[in-house]
Amino acid sequence: MHCFFLKNIPEPGTVTQLEKRERDHLFKTLRCRPGELLKLCDGNGVTATAEAAADHTVRILTRGVAERDRIEVHLFAALPKNAKLDALLKPATEAGVTSITPLKCRYSVAEKSSIPERWYTLLEEACKQSGNPFMPQLNEAVSVSEALGYCQANNFQVFFGAQHGDYLMPQDFADAPAPQKLAYMVGPEGGFDENELQMLENAARGITLGKYIFRLENAALAGISYLYTTARAGAVLREKNL
Numbered sequence: 001m002h003c004f005f006l007k008n009i010p011e012p013g014t015v016t017q018l019e020k021r022e023r024d025h026l027f028k029t030l031r032c033r034p035g036e037l038l039k040l041c042d043g044n045g046v047t048a049t050a051e052a053a054a055d056h057t058v059r060i061l062t063r064g065v066a067e068r069d070r071i072e073v074h075l076f077a078a079l080p081k082n083a084k085l086d087a088l089l090k091p092a093t094e095a096g097v098t099s100i101t102p103l104k105c106r107y108s109v110a111e112k113s114s115i116p117e118r119w120y121t122l123l124e125e126a127c128k129q130s131g132n133p134f135m136p137q138l139n140e141a142v143s144v145s146e147a148l149g150y151c152q153a154n155n156f157q158v159f160f161g162a163q164h165g166d167y168l169m170p171q172d173f174a175d176a177p178a179p180q181k182l183a184y185m186v187g188p189e190g191g192f193d194e195n196e197l198q199m200l201e202n203a204a205r206g207i208t209l210g211k212y213i214f215r216l217e218n219a220a221l222a223g224i225s226y227l228y229t230t231a232r233a234g235a236v237l238r239e240k241n242l
Contacts, residue, residue, distance in 0.1 A: 001049075002030065003039040003128040009048045014060045027056045037061075041127055043135030066133040070178040071231045072098040073224050074156060075136075076147045078108035078188035080216045088217045089119055093126035093136055095224045102141035107190030115140065144185070144196045148203045151183045159227065160185040160192075161219050162206030168226065173234025174241070180231055184223045189216055 004022045018026060026032045032052045040048040040058075045066040050058040075097050079085060085102065092100060115138050123135045142150070151158045159182065173180065185200065192200065200206070209222045 001037055001039050002026070003041060003131070005043065005124045005128060006040045006048075007042055009040055009042050009046045009063060010060055012048075012060050012063050015053055015057050016060065017057050023056055026052070026058075041133050043124065043127055043133070045133045047133050068134065069096060069098075070180065071228060071235070072179060072181045073227050074099045074101070074151075074181070074183045075186070075220060075224060076101045076103050076142075076183060077186040077220050078103045078105045078216065079141075080109075080189070085119065086122060088220055089122045090126040090129075091217075091221045092224060093123050093132055094130040095221060096132060096134075096228060097136050097224050098134075099137040099139060101139040101147065103147060103185065103187070104141050104143045105188045105196060106193040108188035144192070144199055147183075147185065148199060152203065154181065156181045156183040158183045158185065158200075158204035159207050159223070160200045160204050161187070161214070161223055162208060163211070163213070165206030165208040168207055168230045170230055170233035170237050173231045174237040176231075176234065176238075178235065180235075182227050182231060184220070184227055186216060186220045186223065 004018055004026060006018055006022070010016055017023065026038065034052050034054055036052045038050055038052065038058065040050055045068065046063065047066060048063045049061045051061060053059045073096070075092055077088065077100070079102050080087065089100065119138060123138070127133070127135050148158065157180070185204065207226070209219065209226060214222060
């Protein structure tokens with residue numbers, strides 16, 4: 001069953017219309033006919049099943065609200081070469097990341113002055129493909145010091161990739177109360193400079209993903225998955241000990 005994006009999903013029984021891009025894909029590209037079923041999501045946790053109706057509309061059949069994951073991972077990543085986060089946005093969404101914030105680093109490429117509309121489209125597509133009902137929040141670029149200040153103010157546990165860092169264990173998260181707010185910081189392909197690295201070492205925990213160097217996009221995805229998996233295993237340990 002194909003999934004489509006609709007910002008405001010109405011109550012069951014309502015007949016509504018998808019936005020033009022989604023509507024054209026459903027009825028022109030896929031040649032959907034009245035009575036065929038489809039899924040809907042709004043990126044804020046609301047999902048629905050619907051059926052195609054007459055005049056290129058859809059009728060809502062069921063509507064539900066998903067529960068947010070009690071483990072949040074917030075990604076802070078320097079922009080890859082050519083200032084393109086495109087290759088990272090989709091897999092980060094599929095991995096379940098809560099927010100994505102570009103990092104302004106000494107050795108990173110120049111950040112964009114505003115968030116491109118294309119990035120939101122990529123996040124929508126990733127939600128539809130993966131079944132993730134929550135679209136990550138996209139934030140304006142910040143410096144490493146600004147990112148650390150934000151994480152401290154919001155009680156985030158902060159981690160960053162370090163070739164000789166620690167290996168995380170489920171026990172590291174077993175005593176942490178839910179919800180857990182984790183932040184992962186990924187530097188540019190030239191690495192963090194000495195000042196940035198010093199700030200991270202003072203306020204965050206360096207973790208290793210292996211003995212070799214990752215491309216930025218791969219380091220981000222590996223770190224997100226590593227944190228989620230280990231934190232969830234820690235939650236299982238906590239529940240067993242209660």
